[in-house]
Amino acid sequence: MPFVFDINVLIEVVLEKNHYSATQTLLSQLQNKGEELWLPPAGLAYASSILPTTQSHEKFSQLLQLFSTLPYSAKEQQALYQQSPQNYYQQLLYQATLNYLPHAIIITANPMTSTTDNIKIQTPTTALKQLTSPTDFHPNQFDFIDLKTQQRQCLPEIEYQIHQVLKHGQYILGKEMQQLEQQLATFTQVEYALTCASGTDALIMALMALDIGKGDEVITTSFSFIATAEVIAFVGAKPVFIDIDANTYNLQANAIEQAITPNTKAIIAVSLYGQCADFHVINDMAKKHNLAVIEDAAQSFGATYHQKPSCGLTTIACTSFFPAKPFGCYGDGGACFTNDEALYKAMQAIRVHGQSQRYSHDRFGINGRFDTLQAGILLAKWTLFVQQEIPNRQRLAEYYNQALQNTVTIPYIAPENTSVYAQYTIQCPQRDSLQTHLQQQGIPTAVHYPIALHQQPVFQHLNTATLPIAEQLSQQVISLPMHPYLTKKQQDNVINAILQFFA
Numbered sequence: 001m002p003f004v005f006d007i008n009v010l011i012e013v014v015l016e017k018n019h020y021s022a023t024q025t026l027l028s029q030l031q032n033k034g035e036e037l038w039l040p041p042a043g044l045a046y047a048s049s050i051l052p053t054t055q056s057h058e059k060f061s062q063l064l065q066l067f068s069t070l071p072y073s074a075k076e077q078q079a080l081y082q083q084s085p086q087n088y089y090q091q092l093l094y095q096a097t098l099n100y101l102p103h104a105i106i107i108t109a110n111p112m113t114s115t116t117d118n119i120k121i122q123t124p125t126t127a128l129k130q131l132t133s134p135t136d137f138h139p140n141q142f143d144f145i146d147l148k149t150q151q152r153q154c155l156p157e158i159e160y161q162i163h164q165v166l167k168h169g170q171y172i173l174g175k176e177m178q179q180l181e182q183q184l185a186t187f188t189q190v191e192y193a194l195t196c197a198s199g200t201d202a203l204i205m206a207l208m209a210l211d212i213g214k215g216d217e218v219i220t221t222s223f224s225f226i227a228t229a230e231v232i233a234f235v236g237a238k239p240v241f242i243d244i245d246a247n248t249y250n251l252q253a254n255a256i257e258q259a260i261t262p263n264t265k266a267i268i269a270v271s272l273y274g275q276c277a278d279f280h281v282i283n284d285m286a287k288k289h290n291l292a293v294i295e296d297a298a299q300s301f302g303a304t305y306h307q308k309p310s311c312g313l314t315t316i317a318c319t320s321f322f323p324a325k326p327f328g329c330y331g332d333g334g335a336c337f338t339n340d341e342a343l344y345k346a347m348q349a350i351r352v353h354g355q356s357q358r359y360s361h362d363r364f365g366i367n368g369r370f371d372t373l374q375a376g377i378l379l380a381k382w383t384l385f386v387q388q389e390i391p392n393r394q395r396l397a398e399y400y401n402q403a404l405q406n407t408v409t410i411p412y413i414a415p416e417n418t419s420v421y422a423q424y425t426i427q428c429p430q431r432d433s434l435q436t437h438l439q440q441q442g443i444p445t446a447v448h449y450p451i452a453l454h455q456q457p458v459f460q461h462l463n464t465a466t467l468p469i470a471e472q473l474s475q476q477v478i479s480l481p482m483h484p485y486l487t488k489k490q491q492d493n494v495i496n497a498i499l500q501f502f503a
């Protein structure tokens with residue numbers, strides 16, 4: 001739950017005046033509970049102008065380390081000042097909170113008259129009392145993927161990165177992108193990481209670098225997002241769909257061989273829902289038949305297979321930084337990964353219209369460039385993702401597993417894998433009525449994916465034979481709310497609603 005502090009109550013703490021002892025206790029309790037602490041914008045200049053001694057400035061600086069500052073643009077501040085110059089600070093405190101944290105609690109010594117919004121305004125003393133009472137501070141908000149809570153964990157870093165880019169003005173392929181590519185390569189233990197405009201572009205760039213086109217065939221799974229197969233058709237090649245493993249839902253590695261023809265050039269294996277496909281078997285098969293392997297790692301960045309990171313397991317890997325992905329930016333984005341220098345150079349050229357030198361084009365390419373601002377966003381999220389979000393996702397999945405294992409088919413993670421749980425997807429024959437039941441209880445769900453790829457209208461002309469597991473799963477899977485900031489209460493709501501459905 002976010003708490004926004006009036007700068008005046010912090011000044012009281014520093015000067016040991018009025019409410020200072022209640023505020024101090026409140027702050028330490030909120031800190032222990034891991035609650036979010038915020039300050040309104042523009043308070044710091046005011047505080048620094050009235051604090052009397054060096055010692056008080058030092059104490060204030062220490063206090064500040066607990067807080068993030070609410071975003072509120074200069075333009076918005078000016079408009080507010082024009083509306084109410086006399087009451088500006090109080091209005092700023094309130095409006096900046098309403099703008100960004102509409103369910104927050106404002107802590108102030110002078111509570112304004114009550115409002116009709118969801119914001120509560122309390123003195124340090126009343127907030128302290130309420131903290132120790134059983135009243136629930138947390139609203140019953142429910143998002144399938146909650147990017148707002150995540151943003152609040154790293155907002156100062158995001159603002160810093162955005163301002164760095166605004167300052168240097170290199171909006172495309174700037175230095176943040178280069179730094180990100182280095183970090184991506186180190187994290188995935190590959191020689192080369194190349195960012196690009198989307199996960200779809202990453203796959204297109206990979207196929208183009210491998211010179212796959214008309215007359216070629218690419219073997220792939222029938223149970224994935226459309227982009228996996230669409231890109232094969234986009235470069236002029238033919239997707240050859242095979243069925244999936246009934247436990248992991250990833251491509252059936254031992255079904256590859258019978259799908260190979262003299263035209264086969266590559267295999268695209270998806271690491272679905274955050275768990276890697278069985279790449280030892282897939283790579284062995286590819287080696288035997290001289291095929292390239294592309295990992296579609298759009299959902300698995302951060303996962304491991306035999307202790308090796310996803311994206312470092314195949315000829316080329318491609319990931320997506322779409323906002324809802326485990327590691328997502330604030331727009332579209334993606335990356336390719338490889339250990340092969342020639343392929344890296346080819347993809348680097350393809351990313352900018354096949355350009356090897358300025359305005360000299362040796363091959364065809366695309367506009368696949370990544371925005372520097374988006375690279376900055378990912379740099380800002382990096383530590384949080386690696387240190388907290390991956391383990392959080394795994395812990396939350398384990399909690400779902402324990403509660404649901406006797407009621408529905410829970411995700412099966414192969415012993416050689418760790419999943420990053422892009423989705424927590426269960427399977428049950430009554431999928432559609434379960435989804436309606438959960439929707440009636442205000443619980444958002446999604447179906448990944450309701451139609452197997454070979455059954456999509458655009459691929460009907462391929463006349464693919466029945467792929468029974470993919471077809472059955474498309475009727476039975478349902479993804480539950482999953483993001484690193486799900487609360488226990490929210491998870492319990494989901495679990496109880498499912499248990500009630502099957503009772």
Ligand SMILES: Cc1ncc(COP(=O)(O)O)c(C=O)c1O
Nearest residue numbers: 198199200225227228298320322
């Ligand atoms: C398995 C898979 N492949 C490819 C993509 C395409 O990524 P993007 O949306 O970044 O183009 C996605 C994204 O949803 C995906 O889930």
